[in-house]
Amino acid sequence: MSNKLFKRYKTLAAKAEKTLGTKESMEWFRRRIRKDKPIKSIDRVTEGRKLRTIEPGGMYTYAYDPKTKKQLPFYDLFPLIICLEIVRGGWYGVNLHYLPPAMRANVLYEIGYGKLPLPRIAKAISLDPRATPAMKRYLFDHCQTKPTYIPKDEWEIAIQLPFENFVKATAKQVWENSRSKV
DSSP, X not given: OOOHHHHHXXXXXXXXXXXXXXXXXXXXHHXXXXXXXXXXXXXXXXXXXXXXXXXXXXXXXXXBOOTTTTTOSOEESSOEEEEEEEETTEEEEEEGGGSOHHHHHHHXXXXXXXXXXXXXXXXXXXXXXXXXXXXXEEEGGGBSSOOEEEOGGGHHHHTTSSOOOEESSOHHHHHHHHHHTO
């Protein structure tokens, strides 16, 4: 079963004659998708997706309840991460929701994600200073849902979907905070 949400945006892109994976299509998705209402349920993003073991360079989403949420200034209940490294008890990842939508697209496009194997994507994004404010550690036992894999050919849609769900701050405040740390 395919994901209806992603299929809808792929169809709209095809009608607009956008070639996926180009700078132009990434900008088009950003402008088009961000006009839509925020997605209140992660189920719309994960519907029809396969669960897969987390591996460096892969993109995943899940519901998460941070262990140290009382101490955190803010946090995201539905991370969208590119895994950097698997560690004891969890993993490190870049939660793209912490970056403003245009910056997400620029980072991925500039590291050349479409042409890199997953391990090289992890390395490239870990070296990009713009990703530093979005680097987080996640614990297996604090995932409220199993991580769902997002195929690479749908990343430019996934990074623009408005399903970030920040607690203790608005998305604009989080993005401004991330911009100030770059």
